[in-house]
Amino acid sequence: GANTPSMVKKVQAWKKASADAAELWATYAKASRELQGSLQALCEYHRTGYYSHSLNDKAWLFALAKCGAADPETWASGDFGDMGRRLAAIRSGSIELRRLLRAISTAADTPIEPPEQTYLLDATLKVRGVLMAVVPGAGGNDAVIALILPSEWGGATNGADSTRSRVASMWQGWPQVAPSPAPSVVCELLV
Numbered sequence: 001g002a003n004t005p006s007m008v009k010k011v012q013a014w015k016k017a018s019a020d021a022a023e024l025w026a027t028y029a030k031a032s033r034e035l036q037g038s039l040q041a042l043c044e045y046h047r048t049g050y051y052s053h054s055l056n057d058k059a060w061l062f063a064l065a066k067c068g069a070a071d072p073e074t075w076a077s078g079d080f081g082d083m084g085r086r087l088a089a090i091r092s093g094s095i096e097l098r099r100l101l102r103a104i105s106t107a108a109d110t111p112i113e114p115p116e117q118t119y120l121l122d123a124t125l126k127v128r129g130v131l132m133a134v135v136p137g138a139g140g141n142d143a144v145i146a147l148i149l150p151s152e153w154g155g156a157t158n159g160a161d162s163t164r165s166r167v168a169s170m171w172q173g174w175p176q177v178a179p180s181p182a183p184s185v186v187c188e189l190l191v
Helices: 004-017 021-048 058-068 078-108 115-125 160-172
Strands: 130-134 145-148
Touching: 004 021, 004 078, 021 078, 058 078, 078 115, 078 130, 115 130, 115 160, 145 160
Parallel strands: none
Antiparallel strands: 130 145
16 A cells, blocks of 8 residues: 555564564564465365365365354364364464564554454454455555455355455444444455
8 A cells, every 4th residue: 555665664663673673573574374274284284184085176165164063162162173274374473474574563662553453354254264364565554464364165156245244234334333442434346
């Protein structure tokens, strides 16, 4: 967004001026690498694991939907197997990365993830079937991303429509239910 260049300058100035910046930045970079590794591991699991030997992706989508229909706190349990453990790692990694980004934001005195978006992202993560919810850029209150899982399996569809509908419904009502300060409008753009 339009605020990104000024925010980058503030973060760079903070990194140069703060004795604690190097440690926090290194922790953030490590968490970012770990999240990327978790995402790559899921892709590799799809490519080479049990699901790659299926006649189609039905088994993969069913395993995703089983997790998407459950409380994310239970994904790492044995009931969800490798899929659940991999999804739990991605989810916890994204939550940790957001926490560190807010710490950097506070230290650099620049709203990379403004409070308005923090409330929206936290509420989005409470919707069943949401794997990740993040700010895709730096501030501006102009965008969030939710990575969703299917949460139903009907065979004919991929099951993500029910999760998407729940997220869209929550976002549509957001201005009325959001804590102050809240964004005025949240709308869904499918990707």
